[in-house]
Amino acid sequence: MTRTPTSKRTTIYDLAELAGTSASAVSAVLNGNWKKRRISAQLAEKITKLAEEQGYALNMQASVLRRERSKIIGMIVPKYDNRYFGSIVEQFEVRARERGLFPIITCTMRDPELEVEAARTMLSYQVDCLIATGATDPDRIADLCAGAGVRTINLDLPGSRAPSVISNNYEGALELTRRVLANCEREYGEKAPLLFVGGRGSDHNTIERVRGFREAHAQAGIPVDEAFVQTCGYAPEKAESAMQRLAEKTSRMPHGMFVNSTISLEGVMRWIRRSGHYANGVPHLGCFDWDPFVAMLGDHIEMVRQDVPKMLEIVFDLIDSNSSDTVVIKVPPIMERMG
Amino acid sequence: MTRTPTSKRTTIYDLAELAGTSASAVSAVLNGNWKKRRISAQLAEKITKLAEEQGYALNMQASVLRRERSKIIGMIVPKYDNRYFGSIVEQFEVRARERGLFPIITCTMRDPELEVEAARTMLSYQVDCLIATGATDPDRIADLCAGAGVRTINLDLPGSRAPSVISNNYEGALELTRRVLANCEREYGEKAPLLFVGGRGSDHNTIERVRGFREAHAQAGIPVDEAFVQTCGYAPEKAESAMQRLAEKTSRMPHGMFVNSTISLEGVMRWIRRSGHYANGVPHLGCFDWDPFVAMLGDHIEMVRQDVPKMLEIVFDLIDSNSSDTVVIKVPPIMERMG
């Protein structure tokens, strides 16, 4: 793990000596502002060539230490195990690099302790800006960052002390619920309440989605069955055991469900298969999130796809605009057509 | 020695002044080696408390610049859009942190240029070690790192200038092919060659998997149809159009397929649905990779799950062991049971 002490890395001083010039000239040339310093094209070329030959690599730690902006941008993200967060991270990296920023990402496994730990570490690395994605306590992170004079933006889950970019969960849930209700009615010729399963009762997104879920029921004139609102957490195991408990208590399982993320859907699907409860007649499902293979599972699943490109576009606009108003920007999700 | 008014961050000098001691004492205390320096417990406590109160955060750039080891460990990874790489990245982070290392990850979108660019950047950030995951040209990266005296380990795809940890692609493919062949024979009562689709004909993993594919055919006494070996690339679109081209050329599509990754499977499934070619009688599939929703798609799909925990365990053993032998360690993948 140790670097071989023999192969000392080339520094601008080495380059300066080889070129018979000074470190500052080298620095200026290598940073592309040799014009400003009116360094001769000849010298500039000589230095550039030398750097190439010697395999010179800038020492970022030294550079960042000296500059006032690090150009490092951090993101914390709960997990990498689903398409939603995967595409967020992927596009975050692309856009960051486009802007000449260096992205560092840390996954917090949905652990609140790890979240603040990760934020602290990122501050140690002098990030210029921190994006808190799906954080359980965005305000805690915002405070931490404020203390260090670092900007924060909340993504996916909103906070009250920094700008937030989130999906329009209410609208998405409203439409998704409508569709599943309609699908159920079409097939079973009966107006009956759906099951809501997955998510945390305390998180903003889940609250908003439940609100949309209720509103769709209200609009259809169907009373919500309170035993059918299961905000049991996101993990597959939690969704699975929530289903199990419900089945033990109720004599009549719902014809349709609103599943709050693909993560939870994993558990729901597992339960459906294992329990054999729906052996004759699969329930109609609605999933708040998108996954290509879920889309292939059959015509009985509707999906809401969160508009990641748009969300990240706004995030970076916010970064560029330098504003720190604590707005909450809601991005309409996309309804995937069935089949 | 005047601090600019912009730098609002607390430094060890601020702390030293507040505690009426020196920066070196503060540094020692905050690094936990105040015992070695026999600093009084009293002073140590005072400093610790002060740091807490002031919200002191270590400046990693300064710290790393001064130390000889950065304790930063880098990983480059092709994509975040599938479970395999997702779990690699997730577990990499966990294990790195367990060891007190700071993980930085960069996704290269399978772009060879970006790969070396990313490696260079990581070297600039003084990584102590770089893991090249699924790199198209691992040796190029190994050379780059060697020049900087930094260790490299190849993951997923092997190289010849650094230790490599990969799946046993041959064995996995052999067994997967056997199963699909058996499934086909059971259903159609006929020995017929499978289609191999996805992956790059030039990459080691694909070559090994094709070898296993051929061997399984040989063992079953079935000649491989050369038109049925379609190493068309990983992307869904590529797999999809490869299927299309094949269908246009051949009068008889295969009853079974070996699909080289879930990524490619996405395209294959799409083609199967859109083309209507298999309207009566789904083909038996084998997928080299695992995804929970693919597992739910039906009994006609077999999967090979690469043993990510084991692979990463070996990667970190390699890191700890400090060895740089260019071994290739093959980890047996796990055959998922159907259903």
Next chain:
DNA sequence: TTGAAAGCGCTAACAG
């Protein structure tokens, strides 16, 4: 038991 001091490699202001 503790502090002073010397840099790590780089950037940028200031003098030529």
Next chain:
DNA sequence: CTGTTAGCGCTTTCAA
């Protein structure tokens, strides 16, 4: 046009 110089914040001898 170019070099000198003064640190950025931290770690680590070395001296006391």
